[in-house]
Amino acid sequence: MTLAQAPVAGDAALASLPERPARPRFGAPLQxxxxxxxxxxxxxxxxxxxxxxxxxxxxxxxxxxxxxxxxxxxxxxxxxxxxxxxxHGRGQVVPPLIEDSIGGGHFPMIAYSEVKVEADYDQAVLGLVDPAHVPMVHDAWWWRGSTKRRVKTKQYAPSPFGFTATAADPFASALAYALTGASRRITIEFRLPSTRIERVEAEGFRLVNLTTVTPTAPGSVTLRNAIYCSLSPMRALHPLLSALGRAFLEQDARILRRFESRRVPGHPLVFVGAPDQPSLWYYQCKAALGRATEDAPFANPVRTTVLQWRT
Ligand SMILES: [Fe+2]
CATH class of the missing domain: 2.20.25 (N-terminal domain of TfIIb)
Structure with missing residues (x-):
């Protein structure tokens, strides 16, 4: 947890994962x-x-x-x-890929970027679910218009092999979202192993912002970002949007390198209150995937919850 993610009053419950779980909690699921x-x-x-x-x-x-x-x-x-x-291993359960329709002729890719970084796999994936990540790491003026702290409320619900957050606040943190109008609906899905799917739906407009972490080698990952939009003319902006996406991923890489230089291997994990709940769910979902078999399907540990924090 960081100082910027103070839980709101009355919500400071501590949770932790056992230090010696029955199955490994770190690293990328091989299957x-x-x-x-x-x-x-x-x-x-x-x-x-x-x-x-x-x-x-x-x-x-x-x-x-x-x-x-x-x-x-x-x-x-x-x-x-x-x-x-x-x-890898017979009978292991494999989370499904994203929908076939994304990236198709009617929903083309309008930006793509990737960055390789020497970093811990789980730390990189936590950046996809941690609510403090975006405001603390991605601070471009055109993305985050105001540095004022606000209480944020998000509704979380279980979704296949992960969870989905829906903003309950009337404002949008990102200036770019304000352009989509008040009728917009934004959901952010996390799906195992390491896929973040942000969907923006507004009047006559659909956009999907996909971010992934690929374990290329021990201690090495590739971060990828691809954006898909229902407005085909947006393809003309591919070079510009790809450059902006790469700038985002470079910010991720920079913070991951800093973590890597201070990381203590084997340090017990402690999760504090609402801001850390999605990170705790990430590890719990991964443990549930490790237990799942063809005869005992994935049991999603996530429950429908409203989380609130100041950011
Ligand atoms: Fe990021």
């Missing part, structure tokens, strides 16, 4: 899907990494993208990205 490249670059042939192993992606004669000579690797294209997973 899950992760994006490993852009579809456009994979069509040309590209070398990438997942869980410390090199992956060579090529286009087969029939047009599909695959990883020749790696029979224990599954590869699919979804939302303009190539996703891969290792066939």
């Amino acid at each position: 899950a899907w992760y994006p490993v490249a852009r579809e456009a670059e994979a069509l040309q042939g590209v070398r990438t990494h997942l869980h410390g192993r090199a992956i060579i992606l090529r286009r087969y004669a029939a047009g599909a993208i695959g990883a020749p000579h790696q029979p224990d690797l599954m590869v699919v294209v979804r939302a303009g990205l190539v996703w891969a997973r290792h066939l």
